[in-house]
Amino acid sequence: MEERIKQISRCLKAVFTCYWLLAILMVVCGETLDSWTGLYAGDVRSTYQAETATILLAVVCVPVSLKLFSWVLDHKIDAVSLPEALRLYAWWSVVRLFLLFLPVVVGFLTYYLMLSTKGVFCALIALTASLFCIPGENRLRKELRIDKEKEA
Known part of the structure; x- marks a missing residue:
C-alpha cells in the first residue's frame, strides 16, 4: 500500500506541474504569436460576452472545485476501503x-x-486557487487519515 500511495502522490504532482506548464505555455504563445493577439479587440459585443463568460466561469469553478472536493472527501471517499479511497x-x-x-x-x-x-484577472484567480491544491504525500495521508505507523 505504501508504494501505491507514493505512486498516486507522484502522479498528482505530475498533473499539477502540467497544469502550471500549460498555463505558462498559453502566456508564452500569447506573448510571442502576434497572429491571434487582439483578433477581436474592436468587437464590443464579443468582448462583453467573453468577459461575462470568463467571470461567470471563474465565479462558479473556483469555489465549486474547492468545496466539491471537500464534500466528496467527507461523504464519498471516507466511506470506502483504502484502495478505493486512493483511487477516488x-x-x-x-x-x-x-x-x-x-x-x-x-x-x-x-x-x-x-x-x-x-480575462487575465480571472485566470490569475484560478491559478491562485490552485495553490490550495498542491499535492503531496503528506497531504494525501492527512486528508485520507492514513497513519504511517498503522501501515507498517
Whole structure:
C-alpha cells in the first residue's frame, strides 16, 4: 500500500506541474504569436460576452472545485476501503484541477483575443486557487487519515 500511495502522490504532482506548464505555455504563445493577439479587440459585443463568460466561469469553478472536493472527501471517499479511497482521491484531485483549468484557459483566451484585462484577472484567480491544491504525500495521508505507523 505504501508504494501505491507514493505512486498516486507522484502522479498528482505530475498533473499539477502540467497544469502550471500549460498555463505558462498559453502566456508564452500569447506573448510571442502576434497572429491571434487582439483578433477581436474592436468587437464590443464579443468582448462583453467573453468577459461575462470568463467571470461567470471563474465565479462558479473556483469555489465549486474547492468545496466539491471537500464534500466528496467527507461523504464519498471516507466511506470506502483504502484502495478505493486512493483511487477516488486521485480521480477527484484531477477533476478539481480540471475545474480550475477552465477559467485559466478561457481567461487567457479572453485576454489575448479581446485584449481584456478581466480575462487575465480571472485566470490569475484560478491559478491562485490552485495553490490550495498542491499535492503531496503528506497531504494525501492527512486528508485520507492514513497513519504511517498503522501501515507498517
